[in-house]
Amino acid sequence: xxxxxxxxxxxxxxxxxxxxxxxxxxxxxxxxxxxxxxxxxxxxxxxxxxxxxxxxxxxxxxxxxxxxxxxxxxxxxxxxxxxxxxxxxxxxxxxxxxxxxxxxxxxxxxxxxxxxxxxxxxxxxxxxxxxxxxxxxxxxxxxxxxxxxxxxxxxxxxxxxxxxxxxxxxxxxxxxxxxxxxxxxxxxxxxxxxxxxxxxxxxxxxxxxxxxxxxxxxxxxxxxxxxxxxxxxxxxxxxxxxxxxxxxxxxxxxxxxxxxxxxxxxxxxxxxxxxxxxxxxxxxxxxxxxxxxxxxxxxxxxxxxxxxxxxxxxxxxxxxxxxxxxxxxxxxxxxxxxxxxxxxxxxxxxxxxxxxxxxxxxxxxxxxxxxxxxxxxxxxxxxxxxxxxxx
Numbered sequence: 001x002x003x004x005x006x007x008x009x010x011x012x013x014x015x016x017x018x019x020x021x022x023x024x025x026x027x028x029x030x031x032x033x034x035x036x037x038x039x040x041x042x043x044x045x046x047x048x049x050x051x052x053x054x055x056x057x058x059x060x061x062x063x064x065x066x067x068x069x070x071x072x073x074x075x076x077x078x079x080x081x082x083x084x085x086x087x088x089x090x091x092x093x094x095x096x097x098x099x100x101x102x103x104x105x106x107x108x109x110x111x112x113x114x115x116x117x118x119x120x121x122x123x124x125x126x127x128x129x130x131x132x133x134x135x136x137x138x139x140x141x142x143x144x145x146x147x148x149x150x151x152x153x154x155x156x157x158x159x160x161x162x163x164x165x166x167x168x169x170x171x172x173x174x175x176x177x178x179x180x181x182x183x184x185x186x187x188x189x190x191x192x193x194x195x196x197x198x199x200x201x202x203x204x205x206x207x208x209x210x211x212x213x214x215x216x217x218x219x220x221x222x223x224x225x226x227x228x229x230x231x232x233x234x235x236x237x238x239x240x241x242x243x244x245x246x247x248x249x250x251x252x253x254x255x256x257x258x259x260x261x262x263x264x265x266x267x268x269x270x271x272x273x274x275x276x277x278x279x280x281x282x283x284x285x286x287x288x289x290x291x292x293x294x295x296x297x298x299x300x301x302x303x304x305x306x307x308x309x310x311x312x313x314x315x316x317x318x319x320x321x322x323x324x325x326x327x328x329x330x331x332x333x334x335x336x337x338x339x340x341x342x343x344x345x346x347x348x349x350x351x352x353x354x355x356x357x358x359x360x361x362x363x364x365x366x367x368x369x370x371x372x373x374x375x376x377x378x379x380x381x382x383x384x385x386x387x388x389x390x391x
Contacts, residue, residue, distance in 0.1 A: 072115070072116045073113045073114065073115055073116070073156060074113070074114060074115075074116055074119050075111060075112070075113055075114075075159070076111075076112055076113075076114050076119060076122055077109060077110070077111055077112075078109065078110045078111075078112055078122065078123065078124055078126075078127060079107075079109045079124065080107045080109070080124040081107055081108050081109070081110055081124045081127045081128075081129045081148060082106070082107055082124070082129065083105050083106060083107060083108055083129040083130065083131055083146055084128070084129070084130055084131070085102060085105065085130075085131050085133060086130050086131065086132050086133065086134075087132055087133045087134035088133050090133070090134045091133040091134065091136055091173075092173050092208075094136075094137070095172055095173050096136060096138075096139060096170050096171070096172065096173055097170070097171055097172075097173040097209055097210050097256055098133065098136075098168050098169070098170055098256070099169050099170070099171050099210045099212070099256050100168065100169035101166060101167055101168035101169055102168065104166065105131055105146070105166055107124075107129075108129050108146055108148065108161055108162060108163065108164070109161075109162040109163070110127055110129070110148050110158050110159075110160065110161055110162070111158075111159045111160040111162070112127065112150065112155070112156050112157065112158050112159060113156045113157050113159055114155055114156035115154065115156055117154075118154050118155055118156070122155050122156070125151075126150060126151050126152065126155040127148055127149065127150050127151060127155065127158065128148065128149055128150075128151055129146050129147070129148040129161065130146065130147055130148070131144055131146050131166060132144070132147070136168070136170055138170070139170045139171055139172055140169075140170060141167060141168070141169055141170075142167070142168050142169075142170050143165055143166070143167050143168075144165070144166050144168065145161075145164045145165055145166075146161050146164045146165075146166060147161065147164075148161050171210040171211055171212055172210070172211045173208065173209065173210065173211070174208070174209075174210075174211045174214050174215070175206065175207065175208040175214065176206070176207050176208075176214050176215070176217065177206045177262065178204040178205075178206065178262050179204055179205050179206070179207055179217055179218070179219065179220050179244070180203070180204050180219055180220065181200060181202050181203055181204055181205060181219075181220045181221075181222060181242070181271060182219050182220065182221050182222070183198060183200060183222050183224050183273065184221060184222070184223050184224065185224055185226055186223055186224065186225045186226065186227075187225045187226045187227030187228070188226060188227055189226045189227070189229060189277070190227070190229065190230065190231075192279060192280045192281075193229070193230075193231055193277055193278065193279060193280060194277065194278045194279075194280045194312070194314040194359055195226065195229065195275050195276070195277050196275055196276035196277070196278065196314075196358070196359060197275070197276070198224075198273060198274075198275045199273070199274045199275070200222070200271055200272065200273050200274075201261065201268075201271050201272035201273075202261035202262065202268070202271055203262070204220075204261075204262040205220050205259050205260060205261055205262060205268075206259075206260050206261075206262050206263075207220075207244070207254075207257050207258065207259050207260075208257065208258045209254075209256045209257035209258060210256050210257075213244070213252050213253060213254065213256070213257060214257070216246040216247075216252055217244040217245070217246065217252055217254075218245065218246060218247050219244070219245050220242050220243075220244055220259070220271075221242060221243055221244070221245055222240050222241075222242045222271050222273065223240070224238075224240065224273055229275065229277045230277060231277045231278055231279050231316065231317065234276050234277045234278065234316075235274050235275060235276045235277075236274070236275050236276075236277055237272060237273070237274045238272070238273050239270040239271070239272050240270055240271055240272075240273060241269065241270055242259075242270070242271050244257070276358065278314030278315050278316070278320075278358050278359050279314065279315060279316065279317050279320040280312055280313070280314050280320070281312070281313045281314075281320045281323040281324050281328070282310050282311075282312050283310060283311055283312070283313055283323050283328050283329060283330055284309060284310050284328075284329050284330075285306050285308070285309055285310065285311060285329065285330060285331070285332070285351070285365050286329035286330065286331040286332075287304065287306055288331075289335060290304060290306070290332065290335055290336060290349075290367055291304060291335060291336050291337075291338055291367075291369055292335040292336070292337050292338070292339075293337045293338045293339030293340075293341075294338070294339060294340075295338050295339075295340070295341045295342060295371045296340050296341060296342040298342075298373060298374055299341070299342045299371050299372065299373055299374060300371070300372065300373075300374045300377040300378075301338065301369060301370070301371055301377070302370040302371065302372045302376070302377050303368075303369075303370045304367065304368070304369050304370075305367070305368040305370070306365050306366070306367055306368075307365060307366040307368070308362060308365065311330060311351065311360055311361050311362045311365075312359075312360070312361035313330075313354065313357045313359065313360055313361075314357060314358050314359030314360070315356065315357040315358045315359065316358075319354075319356045319357055319358075320357070323354075330351050330352065330353070330354065331351070331352050332349035332350065332351055332352065332365060332367070333349065333350045333351070333352050334349050334350070335349075336349070336367050336369055338369055338371065341369075341371050342371060343371055344368065344369065344370045344371055345368075345369040345371065346366065346367070346368045346369075347366075347367050347369075348364050348365070348366055348367075349364065349365055349366075349367055350363060350364050351363050351364060351365060
């Protein structure tokens with residue numbers, strides 16, 4: 001009885017597990033997957049609060065350990081590191097000069113590995129970036145790489161320089177001596193003012209630089225605006241920039257030039273102009289007692305002319321003030337002697353220049369004494385030495 005019941009039960013269990021052979025295999029696999037998913041779900045959901053707490057604690061402990069070990073390196077990006085261009089003198093000694101591309105080289109961004117304890121303080125000033133021009137050997141377009149290092153070991157090492165490649169244009173280097181300095185006047189002096197001799201810190205300059213510019217330069221030009229001058233601050237001294245022109249008057253690019261006053265060894269970027277500026281007064285030339293003596297018998301003085309009839313005086317406001325009146329005059333040192341003369345006498349006389357003025361337009365005057373027979377003089381409206389005429 002027992003054996004029979006077992007024989008009957010086995011097929012029944014097989015039918016319950018899967019029925020026929022094909023379907024039982026697929027159902028078995030599906031059941032196993034479901035069991036695995038249920039176990040995983042149970043693993044994550046069972047006591048999930050404790051598990052989340054354990055994860056947070058582990059992260060916190062890891063952070064504490066990292067922060068306590070200050071020697072561990074961390075990667076940091078450092079922007080704005082200034083690039084210094086080196087060995088330009090060596091490049092010039094090799095007969096070459098950079099004419100384009102350096103303007104684009106100012107700062108770079110670095111990726112550095114810095115110890116944990118200096119991570120927050122690491123800044124652009126702690127690193128040095130260089131562009132070494134001694135790498136250039138020939139003229140033309142050249143590509144160089146910017147290199148960078150940390151200034152001290154506590155700021156770690158440089159891992160990468162972003163945009164490290166720089167393209168430069170290089171030309172042959174040459175020189176030209178004694179390029180003349182030309183001062184071009186613009187504007188007008190203030191009214192009733194006079195500008196004295198204009199002195200400049202360089203009459204000519206020696207230039208060195210790219211051959212395309214040096215060989216074309218024929219003059220060094222300084223623009224001088226006279227409208228800004230004033231007698232109140234005389235002598236007026238200004239430091240002005242300059243530029244270079246070719247023979248046709250075209251302005252050249254002088255940014256790569258080295259400029260020195262001729263015969264000197266110090267480069268300059270400006271030229272100093274110095275000029276005295278005075279107040280002006282126009283003063284008449286006194287005609288009193290210009291002539292002495294009497295002409296020959298039967299002759300008389302028809303007219304006396306003075307050339308010029310006025311002169312311009314220049315000086316400080318205090319010095320010029322007395323000459324601003326209507327009756328102000330300057331006089332000649334000497335007189336024209338017409339004794340025994342029977343024809344016109346012309347003579348140059350020196351003026352008695354006031355000693356306290358800085359400028360006088362003329363220090364001599366020409367005196368023309370016209371002498372005619374008395375009958376011709378009597379027919380004229382005026383006669384004798386009183387007939388002083390202006391031209």
